[in-house]
Amino acid sequence: MGQTGQGSIGSHEAILCGTLAWAPTGPGQRGVSELAAGLVWLRRDLRLDDHAALSRALHECAKVWCVFVFDRDILEGLPRHDKRVSFIYEAVQAVDRALTERAQAAGLHGVRLLVQHGQARQVVCELAQALRVQAVYANHDDEPDALARDDHVRGALAHAGVAWRTCKDHVIFERSEVLTQAGQPFSVFTPYKNAWLKQLRPAHMAPHAFGPAERLAPVPKALAQSTACPALADMGFDRADLAAIHVRTGSAGAMALLDDFMPRLAQYAKARDYPAVKGPSYLSAHLRLAPYRFASCCAALGPPPRRRCGGEHVVVRAGVARLLSPNLAPPPARGQASV
Numbered sequence: 001m002g003q004t005g006q007g008s009i010g011s012h013e014a015i016l017c018g019t020l021a022w023a024p025t026g027p028g029q030r031g032v033s034e035l036a037a038g039l040v041w042l043r044r045d046l047r048l049d050d051h052a053a054l055s056r057a058l059h060e061c062a063k064v065w066c067v068f069v070f071d072r073d074i075l076e077g078l079p080r081h082d083k084r085v086s087f088i089y090e091a092v093q094a095v096d097r098a099l100t101e102r103a104q105a106a107g108l109h110g111v112r113l114l115v116q117h118g119q120a121r122q123v124v125c126e127l128a129q130a131l132r133v134q135a136v137y138a139n140h141d142d143e144p145d146a147l148a149r150d151d152h153v154r155g156a157l158a159h160a161g162v163a164w165r166t167c168k169d170h171v172i173f174e175r176s177e178v179l180t181q182a183g184q185p186f187s188v189f190t191p192y193k194n195a196w197l198k199q200l201r202p203a204h205m206a207p208h209a210f211g212p213a214e215r216l217a218p219v220p221k222a223l224a225q226s227t228a229c230p231a232l233a234d235m236g237f238d239r240a241d242l243a244a245i246h247v248r249t250g251s252a253g254a255m256a257l258l259d260d261f262m263p264r265l266a267q268y269a270k271a272r273d274y275p276a277v278k279g280p281s282y283l284s285a286h287l288r289l290a291p292y293r294f295a296s297c298c299a300a301l302g303p304p305p306r307r308r309c310g311g312e313h314v315v316v317r318a319g320v321a322r323l324l325s326p327n328l329a330p331p332p333a334r335g336q337a338s339v
Helices: 010-016 052-060 083-105 120-131 144-159 189-199 250-271 284-289 294-300 304-324
Strands: 035-042 061-071 114-118 135-139 163-167
Touching (some): 035 120, 052 061, 052 163, 061 083, 061 120, 083 250, 083 284, 120 144, 135 144, 144 163, 250 284
Parallel strands (some): 035 061, 035 135, 061 114
């Protein structure tokens, strides 16, 4: 099956890695289960709705578990009072509650979010084997450290005979999807913005449906204790009072901020330049950690004439994400070796 130390699995990559595009499915659409069981690894996508990897897993697997890992490789070295950790912690708890509620509405009991504290590159592989899943699903994360982590996980899963299936989720266009006519990354923003908007279609902003909920799997008794959400104090952090500083958390918090912003959208272009004026959406943390999907935000801005009020800054965010991605170079031409 090829090398696994660096995640290279040769000709089996398209089958095991499952990196083909995943199209949104309709509400409650039930397909024929391809796999007996799958594990969805939540990272910077702490939500259930409009979640590409979760939608795909529920479509392809008869049983699905969801896991979030408080990754020691990321948390070590952070200050004890880091408000970002509290923000993520509250989003994790919101997903846990929502997952249980949706399972109960479908007549299922014992379903919750699996949560662990450890090295994600190790924990995810161990959990996949303990649950005996055939595939682990995740959304793309193109930051350098995340790519190295995912490469390690992919190799370890391949060695264990578990497929690694990933989806585009955080952004509308990623990697090499928006290039110059010469097939190179843009170096100037305005041409990039024009090309970005020219490619944009309603299908790019279509939501990924959640369900069928009947495929959510209860936590096995043997894993009930080891996958319970640890207290922040047990992980070495203090819980920040985010409500006191008017920070709303989770998907519900993101939706509330968007609802508050929409009446101000027409004045955004001017109001954003004055710190004393309530001008921006204040959704940055939610888009960064993704309790709210970027494509959903674009769709909420409305058709192009209305989108122009804040559309340029939407593309700025996409452009920055693209610039920071190490996958700036287009794929090699046929016959050209990749390095």
